[in-house]
Amino acid sequence: MKLKKIGVLFVIAILAVGMLSGCSSSETETGEKTQLNVATELFSDTLDPAVAWDSWFVMRWGAGETLVKFADDFSFEPWLAESWDVAEDNLTWTFKLQEGVKFSNGDAMTATKVVESIEKLYADTAVENGGTGNPQSYFTYSSITADDAANTVTIVTTEPVPDLPGCMAYPWMLITNVDESRDLTTQGPICTGPYVIESMTPDTEVTLVKNENYWDGQVPFETVSILKVEEPSTRTLALQDGSADMALSISAADRETLESEGGYEISVVPGSRTGFAHPNLNGQLGNDTLRQAVLMAIDGETIADVTTNGSYTYGYAVVSSGLDFGYDELTYKFSYDPEAAAKLLDDAGMVDSDGDGIRELDGQNIILDYKVTASRQMNVIAEAQAAQLAEIGIQANVSITESQSDVLKNGTFDLCASNDVTTPTGDPAKFLGYWYSKGERNYSSYSNAEYDAIYEKLIVEFDTEARKGYITQLQQILLDDAMPVVYGYYNYNLCSTDAITGAYCPTSDFYWVTKDIKPAE
Amino acid sequence: MKNVIAILKQNPKFFGYCLLALGIILIAVMAPLLAPYDPYSAELVNALQKPSAEHLMGTDLLGRDYLSRIIYGTRASVSSALILVALIFSIGSLIGILAGYFGGWLDTVLMRLADIMIAFPDLILAIAIAGILGPSTTNAIIAITIVSWTRYARLSRSLVLKIRHTDYLAAATLTGSKTGHLIGRYLAPNTLPTLIITAATDIGSVMLQMASLSFLGFGAQPPMPEWGYMLSEGRTYLQSAPWLLVFPGLAIFVVVVVFNLLGDSLRDVLDPQRELNISKKRLFGKAKRNEIEENRCIVCDRDFSGGDA
Numbered sequence A: 001m002k003l004k005k006i007g008v009l010f011v012i013a014i015l016a017v018g019m020l021s022g023c024s025s026s027e028t029e030t031g032e033k034t035q036l037n038v039a040t041e042l043f044s045d046t047l048d049p050a051v052a053w054d055s056w057f058v059m060r061w062g063a064g065e066t067l068v069k070f071a072d073d074f075s076f077e078p079w080l081a082e083s084w085d086v087a088e089d090n091l092t093w094t095f096k097l098q099e100g101v102k103f104s105n106g107d108a109m110t111a112t113k114v115v116e117s118i119e120k121l122y123a124d125t126a127v128e129n130g131g132t133g134n135p136q137s138y139f140t141y142s143s144i145t146a147d148d149a150a151n152t153v154t155i156v157t158t159e160p161v162p163d164l165p166g167c168m169a170y171p172w173m174l175i176t177n178v179d180e181s182r183d184l185t186t187q188g189p190i191c192t193g194p195y196v197i198e199s200m201t202p203d204t205e206v207t208l209v210k211n212e213n214y215w216d217g218q219v220p221f222e223t224v225s226i227l228k229v230e231e232p233s234t235r236t237l238a239l240q241d242g243s244a245d246m247a248l249s250i251s252a253a254d255r256e257t258l259e260s261e262g263g264y265e266i267s268v269v270p271g272s273r274t275g276f277a278h279p280n281l282n283g284q285l286g287n288d289t290l291r292q293a294v295l296m297a298i299d300g301e302t303i304a305d306v307t308t309n310g311s312y313t314y315g316y317a318v319v320s321s322g323l324d325f326g327y328d329e330l331t332y333k334f335s336y337d338p339e340a341a342a343k344l345l346d347d348a349g350m351v352d353s354d355g356d357g358i359r360e361l362d363g364q365n366i367i368l369d370y371k372v373t374a375s376r377q378m379n380v381i382a383e384a385q386a387a388q389l390a391e392i393g394i395q396a397n398v399s400i401t402e403s404q405s406d407v408l409k410n411g412t413f414d415l416c417a418s419n420d421v422t423t424p425t426g427d428p429a430k431f432l433g434y435w436y437s438k439g440e441r442n443y444s445s446y447s448n449a450e451y452d453a454i455y456e457k458l459i460v461e462f463d464t465e466a467r468k469g470y471i472t473q474l475q476q477i478l479l480d481d482a483m484p485v486v487y488g489y490y491n492y493n494l495c496s497t498d499a500i501t502g503a504y505c506p507t508s509d510f511y512w513v514t515k516d517i518k519p520a521e
Numbered sequence B: 001m002k003n004v005i006a007i008l009k010q011n012p013k014f015f016g017y018c019l020l021a022l023g024i025i026l027i028a029v030m031a032p033l034l035a036p037y038d039p040y041s042a043e044l045v046n047a048l049q050k051p052s053a054e055h056l057m058g059t060d061l062l063g064r065d066y067l068s069r070i071i072y073g074t075r076a077s078v079s080s081a082l083i084l085v086a087l088i089f090s091i092g093s094l095i096g097i098l099a100g101y102f103g104g105w106l107d108t109v110l111m112r113l114a115d116i117m118i119a120f121p122d123l124i125l126a127i128a129i130a131g132i133l134g135p136s137t138t139n140a141i142i143a144i145t146i147v148s149w150t151r152y153a154r155l156s157r158s159l160v161l162k163i164r165h166t167d168y169l170a171a172a173t174l175t176g177s178k179t180g181h182l183i184g185r186y187l188a189p190n191t192l193p194t195l196i197i198t199a200a201t202d203i204g205s206v207m208l209q210m211a212s213l214s215f216l217g218f219g220a221q222p223p224m225p226e227w228g229y230m231l232s233e234g235r236t237y238l239q240s241a242p243w244l245l246v247f248p249g250l251a252i253f254v255v256v257v258v259f260n261l262l263g264d265s266l267r268d269v270l271d272p273q274r275e276l277n278i279s280k281k282r283l284f285g286k287a288k289r290n291e292i293e294e295n296r297c298i299v300c301d302r303d304f305s306g307g308d309a
Helices: A002-023 A055-060 A111-125 A134-138 A164-169 A232-240 A252-261 A288-297 A300-307 A338-347 A375-391 A404-410 A431-435 A449-458 A464-480 B002-010 B012-029 B066-102 B104-119 B122-133 B137-164 B167-174 B179-215 B227-237 B243-270 B272-308
Strands: A035-040 A068-070 A076-078 A081-086 A092-097 A141-147 A152-157 A195-201 A205-210 A223-228 A246-248 A264-279 A367-372 A395-400 A415-421 A485-497
Touching: A035 A232, A068 A164, A076 A081, A076 A164, A081 A164, A092 A111, A111 A134, A111 A141, A111 A152, A232 A246, A232 A252, A232 A485, A232 B227, A252 A264, A252 A485, A264 A375, A288 A338, A288 A375, A300 A375, A300 A485, A367 A375, A367 A404, A375 A395, A375 A415, A375 A485, A404 A415, A415 A485, A431 A449, A431 A464, A449 A464, B002 B012, B012 B066, B012 B243, B066 B104, B066 B137, B066 B179, B066 B227, B066 B243, B104 B137, B122 B137, B122 B179, B137 B179, B167 B179, B179 B227, B179 B243, B227 B243
Parallel strands: A035 A223, A035 A246, A367 A395, A367 A415
Antiparallel strands: A068 A076, A081 A092, A092 A152, A141 A152, A195 A205, A205 A223, A246 A485, A264 A415, A264 A485
């Protein structure tokens, strides 16, 4: 009997040891770290680069690579292409590919493969095939040809596209080994990055393994686990208890805690993201005076510095003050001044005549439907703004939506928050299309003939200095028209523990897991 | 009134809890007098101040006085809980009484409907309903009502079934009482004590359900001060500003405990068994009761002796 009991205890002990050892699978017997654990707030539902913005994740997770890469100042660096040039006609671009690049399945990345990859993306995303039409909005080509002997790809665009290298650096242009039998949604494409996607649970977790055929040096980790951890404080706790080696978007308050504890690498960079709210000019905000008063009632600087605790750097223009696009030359007439805002409304006859604390415009209470997503503290900013608007008699009802794209497309908002990379292709030309009245993304229904004319010049201009000039002018027009409600410029952050080295936050938001992240010595 | 005072005198515990509950309701009613600041007034520069003499419970992210928001939060939390309980109590009881009284197909339809509702996990179903209706306090109340009425329906139906075929009901029917009269005069009053006890003990749990929905973003919307929502707002600051979680959590805890204890002690007061004992005492007195018991024994003896003969 006693023997039996001892036997049972022994089995339990063995099981317990087995379970516990299972928890520390990220280390080998010699104690060397073999798994990189990442905690992130953002995640995708599929692995198909043709679906919406899902390509971003394939690239961020270290699986996909593009021909061109952004440096931190948004200049272009060679990646899978070693060089490129444009012909006299401003339409014919030739990309010379790196030698010796292999896909993760061992196939060589030839010029033909690159052409197939781009053709597949354009076919899958074509609107007539039910796609998003996103890459087509960046550029369209009349021909694309491969020269395997010279290892070059030649693209002839339909219009002059001055920022084509930037377009080629955009994540959906990641080069894949086209295999029609593959289910891209769940298996993902075959790419050239240091890690290969092994399995993925949509919106939850993805596991990657080392790419044995990686072309650009040693791959440091055997496996990479990327876990969606939505709650910012939970991501901090994951870093603190060691279950995550690196985490993105740690709140400013928690960054202070980590800093005081020591043992963490905290990288904060002013990215090219602008947080802002599109005003819907088809609603009450179509009234210029009201829009001006709204801007003047909001203390953007305090909201950025105090409310978001520095997660945003305040600025009034749509393009970040940290980028070299003429911020210092701009003038702004609607700085924070609640008294002046109230006076402006009083003078325009927008007063509270029924005593309910809310002013009226054309006999209707000014009640703004303010839609935000809860990411990047935009909900907090919107609430702070709503509190300030209430002080001058404007009610803003803040409601949180899952994604803003439907809201924007359907026009069911007065203010709709957005947080955009302003330099997706190296400069803000694409981003400024939001206010081009003939564009498809003009969600505000904004229309200004002068803006349109300059915008049309900008998108075909090859001279960098001239482009900067146009971009500055466009920003000034928007500022004068009190468009849109700018929160400021989002500062990316990435925190890592001392178990790893080389984790760092790029300004472009495209590269998270890279071959440069290594276990600490 | 005399009766009420008598009951309170006999049940000091119940009296105590009543006072506490009344205190909570008073805080809700007199919130504008008690709150030191306007709960909506945001002074952005005063964000996340620690509790101090100026702000006893500190300030939140928008620099609003947290104590004032907690006090105003009593309004939202208590009133929505009371409205909810009143709703599920009246809707559920009515459905149950009708099903129990009429029986037949109406009973089958209503009770199968209740079975279907019970088959779903209630909070998850409430989340789904609130999600479809859109987030707001009213919709959260509707969602919880839809999932919670079944408890009262089943309870009142079983109580009605118990007395449906008693002699006094048959007598009432025989003397020409109409259905409405029967339900109003006999069925409802007989089911009420048990239902009221259930309702009183439910206040606490319903409040937690409302707070859960608000925490998840389906109930109260900003800038409304509501404890569940305040917890949700504060959760990002778990490490740096724990008071944002401690105070609303404490408020929910205290109020739920008070209402639960009140419900429990109300059960002790209204317990039908206990009431029966009291009324027996009142009717007969001890001597008379002994006499009855003795007579009963004599009757028994006789029966036995008769058998022998």
